[in-house]
Amino acid sequence: MSVTNKPEAALQMFDEGAVTHACWSCGDMRAAHFCQSCGKLQPALPTDYFTFFGLPRKLNVDVAALENEFYKLSRKLHPDLYARAAGQERQWSLEKSSQLNDAYRTLRDPIARTGYLLKIEGVQLEEQSKAATDKARQTGEEKKQVIPPELLEEVFELNMQLEEARINKKMGERDPELLREMEGTRNDLQAKHDALMDELHGYWNEWDALPEDADESLRKPVRDKMVGLLNRRSYIRNLVRDVNEVLEA
Amino acid sequence: MAYSDKVLDHYTNPRNVGSMDKNSQAVGTGLVGAPECGDVMKLQIQVNPQTKVIEDAKFKTFGCGSAIASSSLATEWVKGKTVDEALSIKNTDIVRELSLPPVKIHCSVLAEDAIRAAIGDWKKKNGVAAQAEAHAPMAKAGD
Ligand code: FES
Numbered sequence: 001m002s003v004t005n006k007p008e009a010a011l012q013m014f015d016e017g018a019v020t021h022a023c024w025s026c027g028d029m030r031a032a033h034f035c036q037s038c039g040k041l042q043p044a045l046p047t048d049y050f051t052f053f054g055l056p057r058k059l060n061v062d063v064a065a066l067e068n069e070f071y072k073l074s075r076k077l078h079p080d081l082y083a084r085a086a087g088q089e090r091q092w093s094l095e096k097s098s099q100l101n102d103a104y105r106t107l108r109d110p111i112a113r114t115g116y117l118l119k120i121e122g123v124q125l126e127e128q129s130k131a132a133t134d135k136a137r138q139t140g141e142e143k144k145q146v147i148p149p150e151l152l153e154e155v156f157e158l159n160m161q162l163e164e165a166r167i168n169k170k171m172g173e174r175d176p177e178l179l180r181e182m183e184g185t186r187n188d189l190q191a192k193h194d195a196l197m198d199e200l201h202g203y204w205n206e207w208d209a210l211p212e213d214a215d216e217s218l219r220k221p222v223r224d225k226m227v228g229l230l231n232r233r234s235y236i237r238n239l240v241r242d243v244n245e246v247l248e249a
Numbered sequence: 250m251a252y253s254d255k256v257l258d259h260y261t262n263p264r265n266v267g268s269m270d271k272n273s274q275a276v277g278t279g280l281v282g283a284p285e286c287g288d289v290m291k292l293q294i295q296v297n298p299q300t301k302v303i304e305d306a307k308f309k310t311f312g313c314g315s316a317i318a319s320s321s322l323a324t325e326w327v328k329g330k331t332v333d334e335a336l337s338i339k340n341t342d343i344v345r346e347l348s349l350p351p352v353k354i355h356c357s358v359l360a361e362d363a364i365r366a367a368i369g370d371w372k373k374k375n376g377v378a379a380q381a382e383a384h385a386p387m388a389k390a391g392d
Contacts, residue, residue, distance in 0.1 A: 126285055126355055133340065133358050133365075140336075142369045143362055145281060152282050156289050159311040234287035 033077065033096065041082065044095035048120050049103035059117060059204035063108050070104040111233070114200065114226055117207075121219070123227055146231050155235045158185065162239070165246045179247070186243045193240055196233050203229065252314050253348040259318035264325055267307040269293040277371025279363040285355050288312025290320050292363035294327060294335075296371050301331045308363070315353040319343050319360035332368050 033042055050057050053069060077100060082093040106112045118125075129146070136143035145152065165178055206222045252260065268291070271278045275295050282289045288311060295305040306324035310317045322343060327335040343349070343357040371377075 129283070129285070129355065130340075130358055133362055136365055137336075137339065137361075143365065145362075145366075146284055147282060149280070152280050152289060155282070156280060156291060156309075156311070159289065160309075163311075231284035234284050235282065235289070236287075238287040 033073065041077070041085075041089050041092055041096075043088070044092045044099060047099070049106050049116060050120075052099055052103045053107065055107075057117060057120070058208040059114060060208050061107060061113065066104065066108055070100065070108075073100055110197070110200070111230070114204075115230060118223060118226060118230075121223060123223060125227065125231075146228070147235070151232060151235065155239065158239055159242070161185070162242045162246055169246060182243060182247055186240070186247060189236060189240045189243060193233070193236050196229060196236065200226070200229055200233075252318075255347050256314055256318040256349070259321040259347075260314040263308075263317055263321040265305075265307050265321065265328075266309060268309060269295060269305070269307055274298075274374060275371075277367040277369070277374065279366025279368075279370060281359055281362040281366050283312070283316070283355050283359045286313065288316050288356070288359065290316060290359050290363045292320055292323060292360075292367050294332075294367045294371060296332060296375075298375070301333070303327045303330055303332060303335055312359070313353070313356060315347070315349055315356035316359055318347055319349075319357045320363060322346060323360040323364055327364060332371065335364060336368060338364055 034040065035042060048057075053066065055061065074097065077093050077096045079090065079093045079097060082090045085093075106116050132143045135141070161181075165182055168175055168178065203222060203226050207226070210218055210222065269276045269278075271293065273295075275298060277294045277296065278291065279293070280289070280291045290308065290310040290312060292308045293306065294303045296302070297304050306327050308320040308324050310320045323338065326338055326342075338361065340354070340357040340361040343360055344354060347357070349357055
């Protein structure tokens, strides 16, 4: 495997030169979106969102810088600019604009970004779950739930309470006792959610600190921790959403 | 998302919603979750100790319409079956019966997991080995 020498400083640089091919128009080398020599728009290639922005596959992303880059690129790629261009360029600008929107929407959000990175790193959550069920079916052994049973219990209990609160609300009953309890629950959940996000940032740092050529034995443990965390978070997120809904006047 | 008629039927008119005493010897409880979406499902069975027939089943699901329909259907299907017969219910059977689209397959997996977990719990309680062979807990060799 050849060692790619990506300078450390590339961490937050939008390095559009990261992917180079020959420009279709002038034959010179081009950057991801525009030729460095003649400035022509380049074909839309299937690419991951990090590469689209010229970013390394790292999780700490400067979101303000990303936003700037997004606006800059959306202006430059805007289909209106290519209304009179050759057919293929018009097509590329459309395709790239839509790639740009997807990439930006995914990368600016911490959770979506993490999930996306795991996905392009080959983690298939749903497949894993299905495979575990298949295995349980064949061997008769128990499928291990991916989140701790205590958390499931707790989530279930909270859901029961929320349901009661929701029914009360529908009936026009505002039981102050119950509402106070729900406020407490909301604060607990929020604290839990915040703690999860802190934990996630820790894993981001671990991931980002891995050397470029780190092998599976180093990457997998960090990935697994992130997968576990995202799994736990999905339950907390639902509860936060539901509690807020109940507390809404 | 357009739900099939059968999903809508179970969703608006779920069968066997409720709960049983999870401490009862005859009751098996399965509590499972789908981390893809954060939905949770509890399914309970009551088993006749002599015949091993599942005489009653209840569920409670906090989740999407397909998960509710899948668990509602699961309780209907397990009733009257022996525990071993019930273990042959596959998520794909549920998918077919309810015409679930691909994005909703995990909801049916959840229901199968719940059935298995409930039966597993009942077996544990009643000293029925989950499998013929007794597997000694063995530390996994270091990776
Ligand atoms: S969407 Fe998750 S169980 Fe249906």
